[in-house]
Each structure stands twice: as structure tokens, then as C-alpha cells.
Amino acid sequence: MPAHDVLIIGAGLAGQRAALAAADAGATVGLLSKVHPVRSHSVAAAGGINAAVGEGDSWEDHAADTVKGSNFLGDQDAIAVMCEEAPREIRHMEHLGVTFHRDRRGRLATRPFGAASRPRTCYVADITGQALLHVLYEQLLRHGERVQRYEEWFVTRLVQDDDGAVAGCVARDVRTGRLEAFSAPSVVLASGGAGQCYQPTTNAFICTGDGIAQASRVGARLMDMEMIQYHPTTLAGVGILITEGARGEGAHLYNAKGERFMERYAPDKLELASRDVVSRAEQTEIDEGRGFPDGTVALDITKVPRKRTLEALREIVNIGRDFAGIDITREPIHIRPGMHYLMGGVKVDTDGAATVPGLYAAGETACVSVHGANRLGGNSLLDTLVFGRRAGAHAARHAQAMAAAPIPSAHVEDDRRAIDAIIARPHDGSKVSDVRRELGATMHRHAGVFRDADGLRSAHEAVQRLREQAHRAWIDDAGTMFNQDVLGALELGFLLDVAECIVVCALERDESRGGHFRADAPQRDDERWLRHLVVDRDADGRPALSTVPVTITRWQPAERRY
């Protein structure tokens, strides 16, 4: 049985950063990922990473923008930690080799991004996530003796000891199908978001909420689960992301009548209002008949000087050409809001500690909460690095005084039986893929940009019905090597757990704030709802909701205008 001081589950930016930080703190580290680390979804982050590195900028301004962007639901102590550490963390990554683009003096260049009071987003063309992720992986190769990598291992469950502390996990070797218990006194969940609850989504197929569901199943508290971000610019049809960097570099939005409609919704910031504001504006235009027949509005990147587009937005030049057949330097491209990010997740403190002893979480899996009701573009990469580092370092410290305890083989046997049972299901009724497709459509329809109580209630019923179906849903592959079918069945369980939390929280919060907009309660209601919704599990394993206060230090809630 592999035993380490710290187990990290997920090898995107948060996981790799946590692994290196834990190793730096002297811990032995095991890093598990269901895909090769460079395939992690952090690789798709495009536009950049925020830090107050420019002359005249300050972390306090960055924090103030983040607080306002969160529609005052972000915890201000956590936001202060993130923004204050940002310049140091970015320079650390630069020293490791990230090829951040430069200004004329050779210093870090910054580009404007949504809801930021000044250009604050450091970038590598529009492949910033890839640039960061690959550099961290280089460091893992360099320090191979300190971080043991388990690439293509799928974690099936977390394991607790008799006192309820996390003691490790069970994982399946994707290549061989072998199940194995991994033991560690500290476990860091960094397995990303749950975008696949929705269809379409900008998220990769692997974003199935594994860590969030697994944490919740061992009793960890979740927070802000109703807060879903729809990104304003995704390709119609397939849902591929067009970076906010495009608007940062000067692109405009137009409806089918040729109106630059953001003038009506955000007269000061226009296209660079916060993402929730821009997405709602677009959806309103589309719903009220001013969109194009394919249910879109137009993003006009021809406003950006061509040379600049070719240097700084090359990836979306390729996306336009390869996925929409359009030269974005010469004509507008049709876009619409698309599911993009989960602000909520496993509730953690600023050291990454969850409510279960020994359990840590970072990145999109976690909710610190620095994003509150709406995340700013460029803050997610920052979140992964700052809180990945802190979670890794604190997980290492937690493990110091403790030894890894052996995991009872019953846990492995349980999962082996569960997997055998999935394979043995009779081939009638729904397939796993059918259930997953209906879940995605349901969530997009009822828990998207605009929500109301009736729709959310029907979504809740649908999710419960789909859960029943999922218990019987069958698969084709009975083999052991790369049985992606059986992993898909396990992922469907995670997705349904997360989707249920999203729906019940969205139903509970009868106000509108950030990414959560209730058409039947369109105002923000600070008196009742300047609070986080948290989800625990009752005795039957069903979600039990309650609220906790928002941490407010120096930025008092005010009206939010862009």
C-alpha cells in the first residue's frame, strides 16, 4: 500500500503547486491524477492571472475590485491574503520559467480585464494556463525524487479513520484496472470543478466534480454551491471558450441590430463589466429577440489592431479558424454565454483546511471564498497558485506529527464490488451517457443565467429521478484496461451529487447576487442574504442547508455598478 505524508488528488495548477509546496516543507508527497498532469483543465485557462505588479497599482485596489466583483459575498480576509500574495507568487512562477509577456521596459506586461479598475492581468499570449501548468510540470520532473507521481489513477473515494479524520483514498489504475489504497495523514483535494453538470460548458470532459462530491460524502462542508459563472464569450454549439482577453484587448459586443448593447447595461465599463453582468446582458438581448438566429450576439475582434491580435490572441485566431471557420481578425464571431466556473466548492479556511480533519482543498474544488457570487477573470489562476501553495504547506505541517495508518482492505473490497456491480448491470433502460446528457440539458435550462423557483423545483425533481436512473444505468465495457465506461459511471455519481447541491442552494437563495440571478427575486437582499449558504449531509446523506456570515473587514457592501 503506497503511503505518503501528503496525498494530492488532482494535478492541475492547484495540485501541482500544492505538491511542490508540500515537498518544499519536507513532506513525502504522492500526486494522483486521473489524466496525465499536463492534460488537466488548468491548461485551458487563456487570458491571464491578476496581480498588482504595475506601477501605481496596489493589492488593496485588487482586493477592492475582487470584493465588488464578488458582489460582496467574498470573504475579505481571504481576498486580502490572495491579493497580497499575488505579486510574489507570480514572480516565483516567472523565476521558474513562465514566459510572461513584457512591456517595453522588459517588465511584466499587464492587460485590462473585466471589472478591474486598471490593467492588472499578467499573461502569456492567450495560453497563460498552459504556460503555468507546463512550467510546474517541469519542476515535478526536476524534483521527481520528492514527489511520487501516479499518472492516470482515478480516485474512487476518500477514506476516514475511526475518529473521522481523513486517512487516505482508494484509487483505480486506469491502465490496468487495479484498485489500490493510498494512505496519508493529509489529503489535498485539487481535482477541479464540475462543469460537466451542464451542457454545453467550456469545461473539459474530465471536470466532473469528483473531489467536491467525495469530500461531501465524508462529511466535509460545501459552500456557495449556487454560484455558477456563465462566461460571456463561448462559441455557439460546442461551447468552446473565447478568452476575456479579447475584450481586454479592445473587442466590442454587438447585437443583431448592430447596437453596442453594453452601453445600456454598463455605461462605464461596457464590455469590461463583470462577467455576470455581461452574460446577463447578452442573454437579455438574445431572449428579447435582438440576437442572431443561432441564439448568439457578435464579438468583434477586428477592433483590435491585427498585429496585436496575432501576437496576444493567437489561440483564438486558431479557434475561430478551426472551430467556427472564421478569421477573427477580419469578421465578428458569434458567441453566447456558456457555463464556465463553479465559485462554490469544499469550504476551506485560508490555509486550505476543510471541515474534516486532515482534509484540504484548493483551486476550483475549494471555496475559500475569494470569488463570492462572481469571480473576476484572471483570479482563478491566482486562486489555484496562492491557495494551492498554502494548502500544500499546511497539509505538510499537519502530517508532520502523524504517521500514515494502514487502510483496512474492506474499503478496497467495497469499491471492487461496486465496480463489478456496475459492469454486471442488465443492459436495459438508460445508458450512463443518456443520463449524463439529460442532466446537462436540465441544469443549463433551469440553473443557468436566469433562474426561478419553478424551474429550479423541476430541476430538483429531474436530478432526483436521474439519480434513480443512474443506479441502474448500464455500460458496455466489462474489461479492466482503460475501462473509461466504468469511470464514466462513477463520474456520473459525482456529477449528480454536485448538481443536487447547486439546485437546492439556488432554490434556497431567493435573491439575486452575482452569478445567481433569480428572475422571481431580481434584487440583491443584503439584510437576509449577505450570508454564505453551506451544505452538510443529514443522517440519510441528503443535503442539509444552513448559512454562515460573510467576513467583512474594510470594504462595506455598496451598490454595484459598472
Added chain:
Amino acid sequence: MPRYALRLRRFTPETRPDAWWQDVEVELDAHRSVLDAILEARERDGTLAIRFSCRAAICGSCGVRVNGRSGLACHTQLGEAAATASGGVIVVEPLGNMPVLKDLIVDMDPVHWAKVASVQPWLVGADPGRELEYEVAHETMVDVTQAMACIQCGACVSDCLSLEVDPAFVGPAALAKAYRFAADPRDADHEGRLRRLAEDPHGLYDCTHCFACIEACPKGVAPMNQIMRLRRMATTDHAIDDGNNGRRHEHGFVANVRRNGLLHEAELLTDSYGGRLHPRTVPVLLESLTAVSRALRRRKVGLRDALGHPHRGRFPEIARYVDEIEGRPERVELNLYVSGYDDEDPGAVASAPSGEDGANAATGPNPRRRRP
């Protein structure tokens, strides 16, 4: 919606010892991807294995060969694939040069990742203790970004002809990665990197300049171009006289073309080893006699071409071009990413070639200062 026929190469060692073909049909729009078609097929038969994740050509998971050409399944449109399919059937196979594990999944560890790991794939910081970022020219970061844009999908490794002949060749992806550090002004080990690659008999000079990796790469990394730039850095900038005779061969090649106007192959060998009378040349010349006589017998080359100087004097301007380019204080390298600001040099974009291929349209000049 159009119908597409696909023939998928299956390998399911748990149930059948040999690879087999599965024919599937899908109905999808022409602009949808080969990956979409494969996933549609998977809905009907979930035993079909392929790595996939982002479906937006950035995660690098779904490298396959479509109609014999390597690339990403998500980045290959069905309409295009059908147009190049023989008999109208789109053939999908796993990547080449790597062992197949199951269906369309190959083991990248022993070939691709082991080679990436062999080129010291991390920055050796010139000033690790510094507090602020390195102050470096914007152009250098943009330049390195092209090689850095590699998503490690393995398409170039799959199509590399040199790897087919010499499995120990470091290969295009790892060499592109090596360029990324050798050209990074923050790195302190340029010379060491270049020397190791130049001296490695399976390294820098093992590339045969066949362009296959450039065609395969879905991200415009153009690995072969990066290999050629590594060679220019090793030979011209660092004057590394390698045991593989790479530097002398490169210089001999240029001297040969300058002298003859076109390449005169009969003299290439002697040029590469320092001239006909050089002591290094004699054993090599003797060794080559068998090959020369075989070529003559098979009429690959005529006696007149071998001994005469068929091009001499026909292109006097070539010498002038070579002298002019070699005499410049800066070497101009072409890079995929345009760099610079719009208020500077507005002519650069207008003069860049534009065509169907947006990647070419984005090509711009990037000066690299010559070392004294």
C-alpha cells in the same frame, strides 16, 4: 446532415490478441471533428478507448492518425478528413512510433516523456535569488512562446521519419522543448544544453530535415524549425565543434552552395570534412567509395555530375546573397508569433504572407543578435 464512414483501428488485448478494424457510421455536420464522430461511436460501443478531454485543441490528449496523418482528433474536421480519405472511409489509427496499449491509446512514457525528460526540461535560472522578475526583451518571450505552445500531444513524434530509423533519436518534441530553454535569456546553461545535444549521436544532427513534424503539429510549434535554430545557435553562436561533424557539415554545405550556386553533392563530403586534402577527409572518402560506386552502378548519379561542376558559374548572384545575409549584424529568424506594437513598423504585417493558413499569416520576423 451528411453521413461519414469511419474505420477505427481497435486493439483489445484482453479479448483478442491482434488488432482489428471496426467500421462505424455517424451523421454529423461537416465542421464537427473526428473526435465528435468517435465519441458518437462510443455512445453505441463504450468499449472503444481514446484519451480525450478539452475538445478544443489545448489539452493534447486525443492525438491519433487520421488517414495516415498524425494530429488531434478534436482538431480535424470531418469534412476535411473525408476529402483526404481514400474510398470515402476515414481511417483512424493510434499514433505511430509508440507502443499501443488499447485501441487509440498509446504509451507515451517510454518514447515521448522519457525524451522530454532527457533534455533537462526546466529553466536553469541565471539569477535564482532575485526578487523582481527578470528584465528581458518582450520579443524574446514572444519568441520562446512558440516552442512553449507545444501541448505534448505526440503528433510530431508519431510522424518523425528519423525516429522510425533511429528509435534513440531525441525527437522533435523534446528538441523543441530544448530550444525553449536554449533561447530563453534567463537560462544560465545555453552552452551546456547545446553542447550535450550537439555531441549526442542521437541528438541535434539526427534530424533529416523532412518537415513531417511541421506538418503534423496542430499548434504551429514547427519543431524542425526549432531544431534548425538550435543548430545555428550551436554552430554560429557558440562554435561548438561536435563529434558528429555537424558544425563542419553545416558550414561545408553553405560554402558548397556559395561556390557552386547550387548544391554540388560530389563535393559535399569533402567540404564537410574540411577539404579534399584534410587528414580527416581521407578515411571518410575511402569509406564512401563503396556508396559512390553503388550509386553510379544504379545510375542514381552520372559520372559527369560526379566529377564535373554542372552548376558552376550559372548563378553568380548566389554568392552575393550568401555574403549579404552572412554579413548582417543580426540574424533574422522567422517566428509564428508576430511581436511588437502597432505603432512600430506597420509594414511588417502587410508584408507577411497571408493565405488560407492563419498560422502562416501570423509569421513575423524576429531578430536574433549575432554574437561576436
